[in-house]
Amino acid sequence: MAHTLESIAKLAGVSRGTVSRVINGQPGVREEVRKKVLAVIREHQYQPNMQARGLAGGKTENIGVVVFGLTSSFLSHHIFYEVIQGIQEHVASRAYDLLLFADRRPYDREYWRTIADKRKIDGLIVMGEDIQDEYLQYYYDKQLPFVLVGKRLASDIPLHCVTSDYRDGVNNAVTHLIAGGRKRILYISGYxxxxxxxxxxxxxxDAHRQAGLPVDSRLTVAGDAEEQSAYEVVRQLLRDGEAFDAIFAANDIMALGAVKALQEHGLRVPEEIAVVGYDDIAAARYANPSLSTVRQDKSGLGEAAARMLLSRLSGELDPTTSHDIYIANKLIVRSSS
Structure with missing residues (x-):
């Protein structure tokens, strides 16, 4: 026999509402009654309907994660799965389960609303490059607690964000290049x-200003966060005779594309042109030459996001005030610089 709230209430000799309050950990139940209800639940191995609990406003003990990516292959990107690992480790230690929501927008453009409407979760962690303001406004209006991985700006609602300290990380990388005698540093941007x-x-x-060097707008180019794009833009600059003695790329994938273009042009890395990337992907240490880079603590981002969301759920964090957590980066110097 599959038990229900009603049958458990009858066995315990209490009301359905009392059983619901015990399951959801709500106040208003005498301790002896709470123990009696829990004993009946254990004896009959009753498993609450988690979705029904969520719809009723109770706890589901589920944390959701959704990634709104720019491409269909976003989940294969190392940043997302390492962040998710950090989230999982923290929520599991707090007896929560993790639900990963598919981004169905290519097939159902309104699916992002369903995440809040179904309420299978107590809170949501949102990631990705394609987060729209209307999504966040909708979750806020629906009173679904959420935390963003990556800083977003919004004037109408308070946001809770966990992000890498990008500015400091790049400052350290470019300062390292300048300290090595590099004066014309090409910047390859991402998104x-x-x-x-x-x-x-x-x-x-910042690094140029601190060193008393000018910022040359001709040395800022778009790599679109792709290896092939960075390869092509560096190859074209070399053909055009643009002079530079170092490259900073906004991610490691682009840095590897830049190194390939330099080597094909007969240039030695780092003797003639030094290269530094950003992220410290697994391939960076095995490249030839091994790639200097700024290491993001991706697992730390996930853990901090999960910690912030659980603080919101426990009432420790004011939901009406914006909060930001910045995770420090570390410069990893290898052979390419």
């Missing part, structure tokens, strides 16, 4: 118009 891209560029400018 334009994003918060983290603007902060990376600010770090690039």
């Amino acid at each position: 334009s118009g994003t918060y983290h891209e603007s902060k990376r560029y600010e770090g690039y400018c």
